[in-house]
Amino acid sequence: MRRDIFQAIADPTRRAIIALIALQALTPNAIANNFNTTRQAVSKHLRILTECELVKQEQKGREIYYSLEIDKMKEIDKWLEQYRKIWETRFTQLDNLLSTMKRNKKC
Amino acid sequence: MLNEEKSSHVAGNNLLFDFTVDESTNSVLITREFDAELSLVWDAFTKQEMLDQWWAPKPLVSKTKVMNFEAGGRRFYAIVWPEGQEYWGVEKYTLINPKTSIKYLASFTDKNENINAELPTSEWELNFSEQNGITKVSISVYFESLEELQKMIEMGFKEGFTMTINELENLLSTLNK
Numbered sequence: 421m422r423r424d425i426f427q428a429i430a431d432p433t434r435r436a437i438i439a440l441i442a443l444q445a446l447t448p449n450a451i452a453n454n455f456n457t458t459r460q461a462v463s464k465h466l467r468i469l470t471e472c473e474l475v476k477q478e479q480k481g482r483e484i485y486y487s488l489e490i491d492k493m494k495e496i497d498k499w500l501e502q503y504r505k506i507w508e509t510r511f512t513q514l515d516n517l518l519s520t521m522k523r524n525k526k527c
Numbered sequence: 528m529l530n531e532e533k534s535s536h537v538a539g540n541n542l543l544f545d546f547t548v549d550e551s552t553n554s555v556l557i558t559r560e561f562d563a564e565l566s567l568v569w570d571a572f573t574k575q576e577m578l579d580q581w582w583a584p585k586p587l588v589s590k591t592k593v594m595n596f597e598a599g600g601r602r603f604y605a606i607v608w609p610e611g612q613e614y615w616g617v618e619k620y621t622l623i624n625p626k627t628s629i630k631y632l633a634s635f636t637d638k639n640e641n642i643n644a645e646l647p648t649s650e651w652e653l654n655f656s657e658q659n660g661i662t663k664v665s666i667s668v669y670f671e672s673l674e675e676l677q678k679m680i681e682m683g684f685k686e687g688f689t690m691t692i693n694e695l696e697n698l699l700s701t702l703n704k
Contacts, residue, residue, distance in 0.1 A: 429550055429673065503555070503679070504546040506584050511544065511559050513581035514571060518563040521571070 425495065428472040433457070434465050438488060441475060445487035542661070553673050557666040565657035568664065569626045572653065575602070583607075598623050602631075603640055613638060618651070629653045647675035 429435055433455065440446065440454060452462040466486060469475040474492050478485045545558040561568050571577045575591040583589035583606050590613075591604040600620050605613040615636045622630040630653075635646035642648070650669040655662060670676040 432551065435550065500546075500548050507546060507557055507559075508544065509584040510581060511561075513585065515542075515561065517571060517577065517581050518561055518567060521567055521577075522563060525567075 425472050425474060425492065428469055428474050431465065431468075433461075434469060437462070437465055437469065438474065438493075441486050442488045445478065445485040447483045447485055451486065543663070548676075550673060553670045553676055555668045555676070557668075559664055561662045561664065562660070563662055564660055565626055565655060565662045568662040569655060572629070572655075572664070578602075579604075596620065596623070603636070605638070615640070617642070627655060647671070647678050649675070649679065 429438070436455070437451060440451060448459065448463060448466060451466070452459045455462060466475065469486075470477065472492070474489055475486050476489055478487065542560040542562060543558060544560075545556070547556040548554075549556060571581065573596050575594040578594075579589045579591050581589075582604075586609045588607045589604060590607055591602055593601065593603040595601060598620055602618045602620075603615070604617075605615045607613050615638050616633060617636050617640060618631045618633045620629065620631045622628070629651075631651050632648060633651055634648040635643045637643065647670055652667045652669075654665045657663070668679075670679065
């Protein structure tokens with residue numbers, strides 16, 4: 421099944437996990453301590469985030485640490501930036517139309 | 528920051544432009560100020576001949592086929608590409624408060640106005656207000672899910688790409704002078 425980044429960030433717990441590990445790499449236990457949910461539930465969210473390549477795992481000694489893939493997060497920004505640009509262009513066109521209308525009104 | 532991808536800046540002439548994506552409510556919130564009185568801005572959003580002049584980002588063209596601007600009415604229009612392809616959509620007005628607010632449901636259709644169920648339907652709310660001759664328009668677009676929002680952005684991505692090409696052409700023609 422194809423996982424995509426928007427699906428990954430659609431869940432509030434996953435957004436909270438992202439916010440948490442954006443600050444520092446954490447073990448699954450440390451992450452789970454922040455939520456009123458089971459360790460298994462957190463593991464499932466981490467698996468989805470890993471499949472979407474939004475987080476990466478790193479083995480340190482006997483522990484696995486999860487941290488954020490910053491570049492993947494930037495991809496989301498890129499999509500949004502494109503949508504924002506369309507609106508920017510639209511509004512510049514509207515600015516021009518409004519100033520033409522204002523001029524015509526005065527004549 | 529994750530719940531709200533916010534980008535706010537001031538357009539030319541100190542006019543506000545605010546673009547926020549709120550992933551927790553599957554919505555995009557856009558606020559913009561215009562240096563014109565409310566009645567003029569209202570006309571630009573509600574009269575088809577004016578709407579068609581700015582709604583599509585160049586070089587795309589907006590072509591409204593039917594527009595009954597009243598609650599229960601609709602605007603059926605196409606976005607036309609320079610190569611001639613037409614992408615049709617319909618906006619069904621659910622609420623209109625003159626010079627104050629508009630609500631409508633937007634869907635993609637074929638050229639016979641049959642709704643394309645595979646593409647997102649979104650709920651739009653536009654609010655208008657004026658202060659000292661500056662008119663502020665706030666637009667909220669709600670999607671059923673983030674996937675729908677993503678589909679919308681994907682369609683926008685195509686438009687954005689065309690725009691980039693257009694800007695490049697403009698730049699090249701300036702350089703050639």
